[in-house]
Amino acid sequence: MSETPETIVRKGSCLCGDISYAIHGNPLFSVYCHCTQCQRTDGAAFVSAMHYPSSAFSWTYAADKEPAVEPIKGCTLYRCKSCRSCAATQMSDNQNWALRSTQLERDENGKIKNWDGVKPSGHIFYGTRVVDVADDLPKWEGFPGSKRIG
Ligand SMILES: [Zn+2]
Numbered sequence: 187m188s189e190t191p192e193t194i195v196r197k198g199s200c201l202c203g204d205i206s207y208a209i210h211g212n213p214l215f216s217v218y219c220h221c222t223q224c225q226r227t228d229g230a231a232f233v234s235a236m237h238y239p240s241s242a243f244s245w246t247y248a249a250d251k252e253p254a255v256e257p258i259k260g261c262t263l264y265r266c267k268s269c270r271s272c273a274a275t276q277m278s279d280n281q282n283w284a285l286r287s288t289q290l291e292r293d294e295n296g297k298i299k300n301w302d303g304v305k306p307s308g309h310i311f312y313g314t315r316v317v318d319v320a321d322d323l324p325k326w327e328g329f330p331g332s333k334r335i336g
């Protein structure tokens with residue numbers, strides 16, 4: 187049976203692999219997020235974030251592991267207790283999960299498996315960017331569909 191965008195399962199994990207998850211199908215949207223919370227929690231200029239409905243997400247870590255749960259404004263961070271990577275973020279309002287596409291499984295060449303379906307298609311919260319990105323993707327002030335600013 188061949189995989190379709192609906193049946194594909196992607197696996198992601200933190201740096202050390204203690205905390206892992208599986209996501210079913212393609213995301214609601216996949217973007218580069220320039221919000222100040224991503225900048226602060228990840229220590230990065232921007233984060234490649236895939237948003238999934240809660241029904242498409244499941245934890246897959248071993249029974250003797252569990253992430254640290256850290257509520258912040260508007261969402262909850264799930265951070266690995268060993269390597270401290272943020273493995274997943276759940277939005278408080280709609281319960282959607284925001285997951286870093288850079289944490290997905292790689293092939294033998296270091297490329298993310300099934301990248302096409304999760305490749306970012308825009309930049310969100312671009313108003314608080316710390317670096318200009320000269321690509322052709324749409325740039326939104328907030329979430330996709332908000333005011334275009336690039
Ligand atoms: Zn870890």
Ligand SMILES: [Zn+2]
Binds near residue numbers: 225
């Ligand atoms: Zn963000």
